[in-house]
Amino acid sequence: MAGTSRDQRKKKTGRRVLAAGAGLVTVGALVAAMPSAGAGSDPYAAKHGGGQGWGRMVDVQLLSFNDLHGTLEPPAGSSGQVTRTKEDGTTEKIDAGGVEYLATHLREARQGNRYSVTAAAGDLIGGSPLLSGLFHDEPTIGALNKLDLDVTSVGNHEFDEGAVELARMQNGGCHPTAGCFVKGKKFKGADFPYLAANVTKEKTGKPLLDPYFIWEKNGVRIGFIGVTLEGTPNIVTAEGVKGLKFGDEVETINKYTKILERKGVKSIVALVHEGGAPASASYNYNCDSPGPGDGISGPITEIAKNVSPQVDALVTGHTHQAYVCTVPDPAGKPRLVTSASSFGKLYTDTTLTYDRATKDIVRTAVASANHVVSRDVPKATDLTKLITDWQTLAAPVANRPQGYIAADINGRGSTAYEKPLGDLIADAQLEGLAPADKGGAQIALMNPGGIRADLVHKASGAEGDGVVTYGESFTVQPFTNMMNVVDLTGANLINALKQQVSGSNLNSVKILQISKGLTYTLDMTKTGADRVVDGTVRLNGEAIDPSKTYRVAMNEFLAGGGDGFAALATGTNKLVGASDLDVFNAYLATKSSAANPLPVPAADRITVVK
Numbered sequence: 015m016a017g018t019s020r021d022q023r024k025k026k027t028g029r030r031v032l033a034a035g036a037g038l039v040t041v042g043a044l045v046a047a048m049p050s051a052g053a054g055s056d057p058y059a060a061k062h063g064g065g066q067g068w069g070r071m072v073d074v075q076l077l078s079f080n081d082l083h084g085t086l087e088p089p090a091g092s093s094g095q096v097t098r099t100k101e102d103g104t105t106e107k108i109d110a111g112g113v114e115y116l117a118t119h120l121r122e123a124r125q126g127n128r129y130s131v132t133a134a135a136g137d138l139i140g141g142s143p144l145l146s147g148l149f150h151d152e153p154t155i156g157a158l159n160k161l162d163l164d165v166t167s168v169g170n171h172e173f174d175e176g177a178v179e180l181a182r183m184q185n186g187g188c189h190p191t192a193g194c195f196v197k198g199k200k201f202k203g204a205d206f207p208y209l210a211a212n213v214t215k216e217k218t219g220k221p222l223l224d225p226y227f228i229w230e231k232n233g234v235r236i237g238f239i240g241v242t243l244e245g246t247p248n249i250v251t252a253e254g255v256k257g258l259k260f261g262d263e264v265e266t267i268n269k270y271t272k273i274l275e276r277k278g279v280k281s282i283v284a285l286v287h288e289g290g291a292p293a294s295a296s297y298n299y300n301c302d303s304p305g306p307g308d309g310i311s312g313p314i315t316e317i318a319k320n321v322s323p324q325v326d327a328l329v330t331g332h333t334h335q336a337y338v339c340t341v342p343d344p345a346g347k348p349r350l351v352t353s354a355s356s357f358g359k360l361y362t363d364t365t366l367t368y369d370r371a372t373k374d375i376v377r378t379a380v381a382s383a384n385h386v387v388s389r390d391v392p393k394a395t396d397l398t399k400l401i402t403d404w405q406t407l408a409a410p411v412a413n414r415p416q417g418y419i420a421a422d423i424n425g426r427g428s429t430a431y432e433k434p435l436g437d438l439i440a441d442a443q444l445e446g447l448a449p450a451d452k453g454g455a456q457i458a459l460m461n462p463g464g465i466r467a468d469l470v471h472k473a474s475g476a477e478g479d480g481v482v483t484y485g486e487s488f489t490v491q492p493f494t495n496m497m498n499v500v501d502l503t504g505a506n507l508i509n510a511l512k513q514q515v516s517g518s519n520l521n522s523v524k525i526l527q528i529s530k531g532l533t534y535t536l537d538m539t540k541t542g543a544d545r546v547v548d549g550t551v552r553l554n555g556e557a558i559d560p561s562k563t564y565r566v567a568m569n570e571f572l573a574g575g576g577d578g579f580a581a582l583a584t585g586t587n588k589l590v591g592a593s594d595l596d597v598f599n600a601y602l603a604t605k606s607s608a609a610n611p612l613p614v615p616a617a618d619r620i621t622v623v624k
Contacts (some may be wrong), residue, residue: 080331081356084142089111092427116613117394135331136287167240167285221429289333307341412485417602418611436527442601453499455567471513495569500585512543518578
């Protein structure tokens with residue numbers, strides 16, 4: 015199938031790579047085969063007759079991104095900015111993102127490159143703003159098709175609506191309950207394969223989706239293996255991963271590396287929805303200083319150190335960070351590990367020099383860099399039309415005013431443990447579920463990862479400064495989790511607070527956002543559970559009694575023990591209330607007006623010692 019167009023491939027084969035043992039591998043080819051300026055300039059490749067021609071060495075451009083989360087329009091506030099370190103050592107913020115601009119940047123990057131493949135590392139959908147989320151992410155799949163995406167791994171958010179809905183994203187068809195959103199048009203699904211090598215069906219043990227994909231052009235073959243983090247069930251609702259098992263990332267990649275090698279594919283890229291934390295927030299930070307991989311930490315470093323040396327590069331995601339690092343493989347040789355932040359603000363341009371004789375990537379000739387999806391380029395007109403068409407459908411809902419704010423209330427953009435928007439959301443949940451007939455809540459807890467954006471005072475659009483529209487509140491709380499109120503002992507409430515900084519959250523703390531009246535001290539000079547200082551947890555000034563029962567409100571994800579909060583799953587006498595979004599919007603409506611907008615919460619409930 016090499017050389018055929020995407021539409022032809024989808025029509026003839028669906029661009030599907032069957033699971034190992036199925037007896038068939040469909041090989042992809044490119045429509046726009048073209049890498050960025052500078053690709054092909056490596057001295058080693060030039061010396062051996064490589065670059066863009068038919069010599070022994072061929073430069074293959076790998077364009078990649080991750081964690082788009084259905085962000086089609088330019089993201090607002092801090093979600094739409096990247097940090098760059100300038101030559102004098104100072105930093106600057108750059109507005110970035112928006113698929114109209116991403117399309118233009120990718121298309122310009124491909125120009126002049128004969129061999130170009132575009133890949134992603136998961137969470138392309140899920141947790142999406144209203145423009146995509148209202149339509150179950152069909153708009154984002156349509157946009158990704160127009161971006162000429164060749165392949166992606168799944169991420170944890172691809173499972174937000176369950177395996178059946180993920181299959182619909184791949185194969186197409188109208189939504190089972192909402193139907194077809196565009197009259198007379200059936201959703202076509204993705205032109206690219208979703209890979210889920212480490213996701214298997216519990217009953218059969220077979221992969222849920224294709225485990226790998228082989229890209230080929232003019233005899234150049236590169237295999238892609240896609241995995242999501244093994245801990246996906248801990249950060250997705252139980253219903254979303256029902257009937258599925260998630261295997262170890264390293265074991266899975268190594269297994270399919272051997273399978274690809276037996277098929278004669280020696281150039282391999284792993285698409286891993288798991289990530290790391292660079293020492294700097296700047297997208298152009300050198301995380302190989304003073305040595306390879308020294309400037310990055312987190313789960314991806316251990317994965318990279320243990321994945322088979324036959325894998326030539328790892329494209330990663332999940333942590334929403336920007337990095338281009340070389341982490342030593344098990345043989346001690348540097349290997350590329352990349353991530354392009356989130357929300358379409360960056361893309362990574364990597365040159366993989368392919369040796370036709372060995373059929374492998376020459377590691378010493380690999381070069382890579384992250385690039386800003388700046389908004390100073392022309393918009394891609396086909397993406398503009400896609401956005402405009404969906405905006406027209408969404409407008410009656412999206413533009414409905416919900417409330418008023420006096421200034422920016424930061425959530426995702428806050429680097430503090432206690433976020434102003436976290437306080438606001440927790441207070442809204444307490445307010446909505448405190449009445450006896452609504453659950454009698456005394457405390458409300460909100461997971462920080464569920465706060466997807468900031469509330470921006472001067473948001474784009476015609477609604478006017480300070481107005482919070484339904485579209486904006488949906489972007490903050492897009493999961494429509496149902497609220498639960500449960501009986502929780504004081505002992506388990508304290509245990510839950512300690513689980514913020516221990517167990518699975520020991521190295522990547524997850525600080526719950528808490529409602530008014532609940533206070534405690536967090537001492538970050540200590541380690542593990544001791545960081546939550548004994549005796550400081552109080553409700554309205556009174557110490558929490560371990561033997562007493564409290565009514566605690568939280569979303570269904572937390573009530574199920576999500577994010578490592580097993581203590582919260584011990585709750586009893588559960589009452590199911592309205593959705594988190596409905597509760598939030600009700601609070602905005604009753605607690606604010608144009609004359610009296612909501613102020614920025616003080617975020618003074620958790621005393622932090624550093």
